[in-house]
Amino acid sequence: MVRLTHSLWVRMMSVVLIILAALAPLLYLGVSRIVEDGYQERFINSVRAYSRLVADQLEALDAAEFERRAGAVLDGVVLSGQVVFAQIVDGERKIHSSITPALGAASPREDYTFGQSPDQVYYISHQVRRPDHAVVLRLGFDEIPTSERIRATQRHVLLAIGGFVAVSIGLALWLSAVIARPMVLLQESAKRVASGDVHVQLQSHSSIREVAELNLHLERMRQELVGTNEQLTREIAEREASEHKRLTLERRLLHRERIVALGTLAGGVAHEINNIITPILLYAQMALDELPASSDLRADLQRVVESAHRARNLVWRILTFSRQSDTQAPSTVFALRAPVEDALALLRAIVPTNIEVVFRCEAEGVQLTGDPNFVQQVVFNLCTNAHQAMRRDGGRITVTLAAEEDPGEPQLRPGRYGVLEVSDTGEGIDPAALPHIFEPFFTTREVGEGTGLGLSVVHGIVESMGGLITVRSASKLGTTFRVYLPVAVALSNAAGAA
Amino acid sequence: MIARRIIVLLLLLGALAEAWPAAQTLVLVVRRDSPVTDLDSVTVRKLFLGVPVLINGTPLRPIRNRSEPHLDEIFLQQIVAMSQPSYDRQILNGVNRQGWLAPSEAASVTRVAAELNANPNAVSFMWERDVAHNPNLRVLRVLWSD
Structure with missing residues (x-):
């Protein structure tokens, strides 16, 4: 879990989600307030202007026709659609529109802000001057259509903000993947290099400059590592070859010294034997020469001479080995x-x-x-x-x-x-x-x-x-x-x- | 003893009478010797929207009474018949495009009365009860009654 929360992707997504979680409600509240204010201002402005217009119209009526025309004006006002209550108060006498019931006929109070009273009707009264006295015009405007428009617009705003949040999250996912993927690839390559596979080339192929530069520097480090590694391997191989060569030479030197020692010994012995054999061969040959051909001793002496020759031959070979031969x-x-x-x-x-x-x-x-x-x-x-x-x-x-x-x-x-x-x-x-x-x-x-x-x-x-x-x-x-x-x-x- | 009780009762009734909200009437006023005798509702609206209104060739000077918030609400609803933003836009529009003068504003009844006294062509509005304290003022017409 800790490993997950430390990953780049999760952190980036967390930042985006936190920002959206903080901003989306603020955005909704702000836009809702603007919508509400706008609709309410438009409502109040229009109802004030309209009621004033009606009052002015009543004020302009001829006194003789006032009674007859006032009711018609109130009916026309109600038929406009927005007015749900229309009344003229003339002292104790009240003239109502013939279309609407006597809604709020008791004594509707004046409204100055939208939604001021729970009856959802905005009441306005105007003094209408008549030639002899003043009458009061009271109109009630329905707030429900405006409230519904406000709520509908707020729903649309909510939907738009929801869509915005969804698209933002999608974009954040895509962007974090775009940013995090090369880093993950780089991390995997670095892991392989760290585990000894130094010939893996570090290639993240990122269009993000910082990631590309990081990749470049790591790749240079890897190449230097490979070079150093190869140099070390080469040096170790050379050292091993040198050691092997040294051991071979040492062994051969020892062998040669042993051969030389043996040769010296054998040569000394051969010299002494040669000194002994020479008179044997010489005197045996002289004796053989002096003996008559029919002598029985000739065969024996002949064997002595032959053995002496073989011995000389052996001595010569020993001397040759020891390189002390004087017959070269x-x-x-x-x-x-x-x-x-x-x-x-x-x-x-x-x-x-x-x-x-x-x-x-x-x-x-x-x-x-x-x-x-x-x-x-x-x-x-x-x-x-x-x-x-x-x-x-x-x-x-x-x-x-x-x-x-x-x-x-x-x-x-x-x-x-x-x-x-x-x-x-x-x-x-x-x-x-x-x-x-x-x-x-x-x-x-x-x-x-x-x-x-x-x-x-x-x-x-x-x-x-x-x-x-x-x-x-x-x-x-x-x-x-x-x-x-x-x-x-x-x-x-x-x-x-x- | 009975007399004391009657006195206390009378005092209580007096206090209740003071606390009981009296019927409010908004009236259009000018200086007592003002040449203005009458103004219909359309002219009053014109006047407070900055439209030049001449009486005997002399322009009238509207003074907006801003001594109470409630008075301001009644002014917007009954006299100019607009919302506050629309009224502000309308005044700006008249000043900038038509070269009209914006109505001057007074933050207290005393200030309204002083301006009315200073200018015979000045026109303003105030509660009827306030007019009673200013004998130099004259009521032109009732604008609104509770």
């Missing part, structure tokens, strides 16, 4: 495609027939700086891992060569990179194992099936070439390795100039 070839500029194709040729010879090897070259002429053997090693190791993941059910290994300008990886400097992508359709890598795959000696295979150094060596080679390796794996869908290697500087500059 001098850097040369080479085409990326060549070592990749060499590695794939070797690979096709060893993979079973249920595994398809596909090579795609999307960027010709990509040249790198470094040792092409390293690239060959990278391709070989990645593909070996891939075919071992698919050796039971078969599948497809896809090797793709491409080139990208500023790949968008945060660890890479801006520039042009050759991209080597190796993907398979195998089982994928367990998400729990994914963070550890580049760690040396980490393997998911059975004991004796792998050393756990393949991906470590790849990681070491890529890092030594200033590149980056990423991995994306999905269970049952396969794994994709992407290797980014910086292109040769001269060529990169030439490409950038082009």
Whole structure:
């Protein structure tokens, strides 16, 4: 109820109704009084003039004919319609009209105002001078027709005022609706904005200037709110992306530090083992050379030499991972495609027939700086891992060569990179194992099936070439390795100039 | 004792006679030596409506007696035979359109008598009983009688 009484529409209607309730009776009373006064004044004026005229007429009558003509004059007066009583008093003698009964014949008193007496007859007396004496003319005028006209006019006034009030209320209803409707629309829109739907446009379409300006200002406020909201949302998204990026970098940094620590440890161990293996291999080879061809010991020494070679090979791989290898070839500029194709040729010879090897070259002429053997090693190791993941059910290994300008990886400097992508359709890598795959000696295979150094060596080679390796794996869908290697500087500059 | 009772009774009768409303008669008056001898009702009406009325080439001067409200009502009903608004309109009309003079007005009987005494051509109306107190005035005719 309180909410209803506080609404604009109800208040406006209340004001109109109060004004009408106060003014309509005043208007009716005022107009009624004017009507009443007007009719009464007209009545009094006419009856006074008429009675005076009759008196003058009687005064002008010839004395000889007065008796005979007086009655006729009184009849004529009564027949005029307004007079209900006509009498001439001549001392004790009274002459009446022959038409009317002797109404008020006793002694009607003089009236001076309309409705003065309850008999509803207005009495007027006039002295009529005769040659020898004076007589009195008494006339009574009927007030009822004038009263009825006054009442009828008052009814008409009442009807007119009633109509005026009804039309005023109708107009007030319409006007209040016209004024209040845009405000209600504005209020509903503002409610929706307040509830979070800030994209609702505030449009009240009012022709009232104040309401239109209010709408305009609220719409501007809404637009500013929308802008601020969008800016805040954008900033929050940027901050979340930045936080995500920071966490990723932190995780990669930790991973890298762990790999470096492992590499340092493995490299130190490998150096010591290499120092031990070298005399073993050297002396075993010398002993083998000095033994006659028929000696039974040759086979044993041959096994010692072969084992020493395998051990050296292992040491070399560990050193490669830890980037402490002292057997690196001098850097040369080479085409990326060549070592990749060499590695794939070797690979096709060893993979079973249920595994398809596909090579795609999307960027010709990509040249790198470094040792092409390293690239060959990278391709070989990645593909070996891939075919071992698919050796039971078969599948497809896809090797793709491409080139990208500023790949968008945060660890890479801006520039042009050759991209080597190796993907398979195998089982994928367990998400729990994914963070550890580049760690040396980490393997998911059975004991004796792998050393756990393949991906470590790849990681070491890529890092030594200033590149980056990423991995994306999905269970049952396969794994994709992407290797980014910086292109040769001269060529990169030439490409950038082009 | 009886004489005292008679005196008291006489005093009471005297008081009653004073309080009993006497019959009122309205008369048209002029100064005793006024040249005006008679005026009929139409001429009286003309006079008080501002219409110039000449007697021996001299205009008569009407004086409206406004000493009592009742007298005013009788004046409007019996002499000019009009309502108050109509009479006011008529006077204004005569003054503004015809250049007639509006009747002068006197707020008391004394003032009426003084004006009548000052002007032999002045004509006014008053109660007959008031004329008795002014021996210099003369009754022209009876206008109205209760």
